[in-house]
Amino acid sequence: MSRHIRIWSFADVDRSGKVRWTANELGYEIEEARIKPGEHTAEPYQALNPYQQVPTAELDGQTLIESTAICLALAERHPEAGLIPAGQPARDRFWQTISLAGTTLETPVVLYYLAKLGFVEPAWAELWAGPLQPRLTTFAASVSRDGYIGGEFSIADICAAYVLRIGVQADLLSLEGKLEAYLRRLMERPAAQAARFFEGL
Ligand SMILES: N[C@@H](CCC(=O)N[C@@H](CS)C(=O)NCC(=O)O)C(=O)O
Numbered sequence: 001m002s003r004h005i006r007i008w009s010f011a012d013v014d015r016s017g018k019v020r021w022t023a024n025e026l027g028y029e030i031e032e033a034r035i036k037p038g039e040h041t042a043e044p045y046q047a048l049n050p051y052q053q054v055p056t057a058e059l060d061g062q063t064l065i066e067s068t069a070i071c072l073a074l075a076e077r078h079p080e081a082g083l084i085p086a087g088q089p090a091r092d093r094f095w096q097t098i099s100l101a102g103t104t105l106e107t108p109v110v111l112y113y114l115a116k117l118g119f120v121e122p123a124w125a126e127l128w129a130g131p132l133q134p135r136l137t138t139f140a141a142s143v144s145r146d147g148y149i150g151g152e153f154s155i156a157d158i159c160a161a162y163v164l165r166i167g168v169q170a171d172l173l174s175l176e177g178k179l180e181a182y183l184r185r186l187m188e189r190p191a192a193q194a195a196r197f198f199e200g201l
Pocket residue numbers: 014015016040052053054055065066067068
């Protein structure tokens with residue numbers, strides 16, 4: 001199995017960052033394929049990703065879409081790296097976090113932030129402000145001051161870091177206390193730095 005991945009993205013800070021960080025944790029050689037917004041809704045890109053979104057990855061001759069699924073596909077290929085915890089209860093907490101981060105929190109927090117920056121309709125921020133703030137605050141309160149989500153570092157931390165980073169950038173969360181300790185520990189990881197995951201925080 002070759003450790004080479006090609007990643008299509010707009011920028012380091014979009015959801016491709018989760019894939020880039022995971023690939024760096026596993027020592028992959030990364031080939032970047034940058035596209036401009038607008039190219040994602042036209043050929044040739046939409047043949048790769050008919051949902052017309054980034055990221056897309058090419059791995060072992062296969063085209064993969066959906067950032068969290070690509071991270072999990074990488075982690076599954078290298079069980080020795082332990083990026084998916086092996087036993088309960090760590091595994092239960094892992095899947096819960098993958099689901100919370102990837103579905104309950106990710107799309108709302110990204111749209112809220114993009115609305116605040118003026119990239120999408122302001123209505124997205126107005127509609128999401130109410131339910132999003134308490135959910136993100138609850139999620140941030142669940143991280144550990146001195147550990148990781150599944151005990152050991154895993155893909156759950158990468159997915160959590162993505163929504164927490166944007167929550168801080170959108171001023172929905174304060175970078176202090178337990179949350180700051182958790183995120184700073186993640187920022188120190190060489191693979192996160194190589195992926196430029198926290199750039200702009
Ligand atoms: N669930 C998808 C969401 C992908 C997504 O929304 N990507 C954004 C960039 S981070 C995008 O392509 N936005 C452009 C669009 O939706 O038109 C994933 O995790 O890959």
